[in-house]
Amino acid sequence: MNFDELIICTRCGSDACYKQEITKDISIEMCYGCGFQSNSLMKKGTEFFNEQWELLPELYKVLMDEEDETGKIWMPSTINIKDKGMVFANGTGRDDWYWSGVKAHNDPEKGWKTDMTTIKNFPERDFIGALSYIGVLPE
Numbered sequence: 001m002n003f004d005e006l007i008i009c010t011r012c013g014s015d016a017c018y019k020q021e022i023t024k025d026i027s028i029e030m031c032y033g034c035g036f037q038s039n040s041l042m043k044k045g046t047e048f049f050n051e052q053w054e055l056l057p058e059l060y061k062v063l064m065d066e067e068d069e070t071g072k073i074w075m076p077s078t079i080n081i082k083d084k085g086m087v088f089a090n091g092t093g094r095d096d097w098y099w100s101g102v103k104a105h106n107d108p109e110k111g112w113k114t115d116m117t118t119i120k121n122f123p124e125r126d127f128i129g130a131l132s133y134i135g136v137l138p139e
C-alpha cells in the first residue's frame with residue numbers, strides 16, 4: 001500500500017510537493033519546488049512545536065512561516081544522506097539566505113564524512129540544484 005502522493009504545494013504553488021501519510025492523523029509535506037516542509041503535528045502552541053523549536057538553527061526560525069487559514073507551519077528542509085551529503089538553508093536572514101550543498105566523502109578510516117571544502121551555494125529557488133549537486137537527483 002502506498003500513501004505517498006504528489007500534491008500542489010500550498011506554500012509556493014509548485015506541483016512537486018510530496019505528501020506522506022505516517023498515520024491517518026499525521027502527515028508530512030515535503031516540497032521539492034521550494035525546499036520547505038511541513039508536518040501536521042507542527043502547530044504553534046503544541047509540545048511538539050516547542051520541542052522542535054528548541055532544536056532549530058536561528059535561520060530556520062526566521063524563515064518559518066505560518067499559513068493564516070490552516071495554521072500550517074512551513075520551514076526549510078534539511079537533507080542529510082550519509083553517502084551523498086547534506087543540503088540545508090544557510091545565510092544571515094530572510095533577505096539573505098541560500099541553499100548550501102555539501103558532498104560526503106568516504107574516508108578509508110573514518111567512513112562517510114561531510115566534506116566542508118565541497119560546500120556550494122544555490123539560490124532560494126534552486127533547491128533542486130543543490131540536491132543534484134550532492135547526487136540525490138540526476139544532474
Ligand SMILES: [Zn+2]
Pocket residue numbers: 009010011012013014017031032033034035036
Ligand atoms: Zn513549495
